[in-house]
Amino acid sequence: MFNFSIQPTFTERESVDGSKLYEILIVGGGPSGLNAALYASRKGREVAILAKRVGGQLLNTSSVENYLGKDGSSGEELTESFRSHVESLKVPILEDAEIRKLEKNEGIFHVTLADGRIFRGKTVILNLGTTNRKLNIPGEDTFASNGIAYCAICDAPLYKGKDVLLAGGGNSAVEAAIDVAKVAKTVTVIHRSEFRADKILVDKLYEMQNITVHLQTQILEAVGDTRLTGVKVLDKKTKEERIIHGDGLFIEIGNDPNTSLVKDLVELNASGEVIVDDKARTSLEGLYAAGDMANTPYKQIIIAAASGAIAALAANEYLNTI
């Protein structure tokens, strides 16, 4: 409570210019977008970032333990070090900018924001990341604001001393379980198959006294009256259904790519990710996609950052040819 996480957004900043035709317009400000900006700017390109929130999913991460050289940084610290590196090159960043539309007219990309403003680029690099996947079970929408949560670091304090259920078995689920268990009375992890998380994390999870784990258990329904009181599950081994009680349900079952905006513009794969080639090129000339929204394997910070670099270098190469 007595720490102050001041964001350096209050200092003087370069601003994104609506009248300018940027050479590389970067949409999305997570690890991928920020690194793309760094590379594009170092190539001397006129570049700007438009993003809802600089940091992206990094901001929901309490502790990052697998980014080379930055062991144990909080997601926020990492975000600020990325941001200040990019800003040291005077790259303008527009935050709170929600993109609603992307079009290519006569060789120029037009990006329209929710508030109607339009920005233009000769090339665009999309780095929109992903959003939490829903369970898509009955009751999920009913209790969306009455017991279901999707952001462990945000919402854990609301469950102090309570019994919490947590769906998922990947790295973010296991990390979230460990974080929530520090404040909640108990955490019950429910996952439909086996853990996919790193062994080092799973070991840590099993060390926590107040965490119980149910693997091979599928959540069928969120149950409750005015608030969520538990979930109905199917034990896949015994084929029996039962109710597991809890005051809240955290859903950490993975993510869906934020690609609805471009689904009619570029080719997507069956998982909804933008299909890119080895130079981050989409099916539309001049449009690049990188990070978690693209069909690159393994969704990790270092991989997203690296793919942003590839996209920027490829866009730079392309600009030399037009």
Added chain:
Amino acid sequence: MEKMINKEVEKQLRQVFGAMKEDITLVLFTQEGECYSCAETKQLLSEVAELNPHISFVEKDIHKDADEASKYNVELTPSFVVLDKEGKYRGVKFNGFPGGHEINSFISALMELSGNASDVSPEIAARIAKIDKPVNIKVFVTLSCPHCPGAVEKAHKLAMLNKNIEGEMIEAQTFYDLSTKFNVSGVPKIVINDTLELIGNQPIEAFLSQIEAL
């Protein structure tokens, strides 16, 4: 007493506050006896006020100064409002300690009201200007939520731009009963006129669509 704002944070704040152009006043309501985080909030606000001559700080008692409390619709403690250079209430209120991530919405409110108002697009400004009924926006937050200050700032922005609108941050753990009443199970949770709900840090258009639907 040990300072709450350490040297590092003090330096950052002084630098940010350096851009203040107009005077503002923080009016904090506390009460005698049991009051979770009243002392801490008072200490923070008074330390902040020392960092720049444009900031004044006054402490009031919610019971003894009941008239004043009702002038700003203050019903909780600790609760504070930020007044502009004319001492006018512009609908900017915080309930609970504005620490952790929420320091950002606090700084933002101070800066905006001291003459550094950020722009909104003309279309948005026109929609805000049209709102002619009383609107109360509650934004429930936790101090560890990185998405929450954005939602609080938008509620405050709307309030500053239209006198019919009031925006208040509510720290969910401090005001447990209120959070339970509004079923806060995820933050930021935005409640408009105690009836309409939004979840997450929504764009200002989403706030407006809800308000226009009232």
